[in-house]
Amino acid sequence: MQGALTLALEKTRQAGASRVHVIHLRIGALSGVVPDALQFAFEALAPGTPAENGRLAIENVPARFWCATCTREFQSDDMFAECPDCHKPSGELRAGREMELASMEID
Amino acid sequence: MEVRQALLDKNDRLAERNRGFFRARGLLVLNVLSSPGSGKTAFLRETIRALGKQLKAGVIVGDLATDNDARRLRESGAPVVQITTGTVCHLEAEMVARALKQIALDGLDLLIIENVGNLVCPASYDLGEDLRVVLLSVTEGEDKPLKYPPMFQSANVVVVSKTDLAEACSYDREAALANIRRVAPNARVFETSAKTGRGMDTWREFLVQKQQERKTQNPLSL
Numbered sequence: 001m002q003g004a005l006t007l008a009l010e011k012t013r014q015a016g017a018s019r020v021h022v023i024h025l026r027i028g029a030l031s032g033v034v035p036d037a038l039q040f041a042f043e044a045l046a047p048g049t050p051a052e053n054g055r056l057a058i059e060n061v062p063a064r065f066w067c068a069t070c071t072r073e074f075q076s077d078d079m080f081a082e083c084p085d086c087h088k089p090s091g092e093l094r095a096g097r098e099m100e101l102a103s104m105e106i107d
Numbered sequence: 108m109e110v111r112q113a114l115l116d117k118n119d120r121l122a123e124r125n126r127g128f129f130r131a132r133g134l135l136v137l138n139v140l141s142s143p144g145s146g147k148t149a150f151l152r153e154t155i156r157a158l159g160k161q162l163k164a165g166v167i168v169g170d171l172a173t174d175n176d177a178r179r180l181r182e183s184g185a186p187v188v189q190i191t192t193g194t195v196c197h198l199e200a201e202m203v204a205r206a207l208k209q210i211a212l213d214g215l216d217l218l219i220i221e222n223v224g225n226l227v228c229p230a231s232y233d234l235g236e237d238l239r240v241v242l243l244s245v246t247e248g249e250d251k252p253l254k255y256p257p258m259f260q261s262a263n264v265v266v267v268s269k270t271d272l273a274e275a276c277s278y279d280r281e282a283a284l285a286n287i288r289r290v291a292p293n294a295r296v297f298e299t300s301a302k303t304g305r306g307m308d309t310w311r312e313f314l315v316q317k318q319q320e321r322k323t324q325n326p327l328s329l
Contacts, residue, residue, distance in 0.1 A: 003114050003115075004114050007110075007112060007114065008110075011108070011110055015108060030257065032227070032230070032231065032257050079256035079257075079260065079290070080253070080256065080289050080290060088292075089288070089289055089292045090292075091291070091292040091293040093260070097257075098113070099113060099114040099115060100111060100112065100113050100114065101110045101111070101112050101113075101114060102109075102110065102111055103108060103109045103110055103111070104108050104110060105108070106108055
């Protein structure tokens with residue numbers, strides 16, 4: 001969270017803004033990041049910064065896997081995803097590990 | 108205001124820089140990961156011994172404190188640099204880049220990065236390696252891959268270590284291999300013992316072959 005806030009504040013400064021209202025993060029279901037922990041960390045870190053009265057909006061990105069046998073994508077929040085058609089485990093994660101600063105509302 | 112920037116973007120960029128540097132030198136680079144105490148250091152020391160003159164290896168080793176591992180690894184005769192991370196639980200690309208300045212890379216074929224013993228955070232940090240090698244010792248329990256999936260999912264190679272202790276701890280080989288397959292279906296698996304030397308030959312041949320590919324083939328084919 002420290003990294004996310006540092007990046008957000010840097011972008012805010014670069015944009016010549018002084019207030020951060022909302023920070024939008026995109027967090028993958030399998031990123032290993034716990035959204036509640038991010039919220040907690042944000043509340044601990046934001047005071048005294050331009051994000052003091054702002055809030056954190058977290059968009060959860062579902063995990064999507066690729067099945068090479070059936071040549072199709074499927075969605076699963078299970079780390080050990082199996083293709084719903086052929087039931088083979090998928091070794092290829094196509095989305096779901098994101099940790100991204102998507103956008104901000106600043107002025 | 109749109110940003111769309113990955114939070115680990117900086118590490119990823121530095122890792123790509125490391126990767127370019129390694130490829131230009133024809134170095135095969137391993138990032139070796141496991142929980143503390145699963146036998147990384149003994150395994151690597153024996154790996155370097157097994158390679159003998161076939162491949163010349165250097166090691167960068169990360170720990171929170173002490174240079175005990177570096178000293179143990181130096182017994183193999185290889186150049187070793189210790190990174191002490193203080194309280195940081197993983198190595199980052201930038202720490203590796205700094206350590207590179209302290210190691211004589213000329214003449215090396217293989218660079219082994221022994222990461223901090225930890226099955227969680229290091230999974231998220233690319234160091235610029237070619238192969239991620241994750242160790243699972245038979246003493247840890249067959250379900251470790253299921254408990255720490257991101258680490259095992261990111262592995263190119265899974266090394267089962269301490270197989271000499273399998274019987275003493277009622278290790279269920281079939282269950283362990285099935286669990287590895289489930290989490291990392293594409294990883295190569297080696298079953299080894301640093302103590303008896305079991306499996307070290309196959310592992311050595313694999314490294315020699317990968318190194319040759321690194322030197323002769325398209326760098327992206329590995």
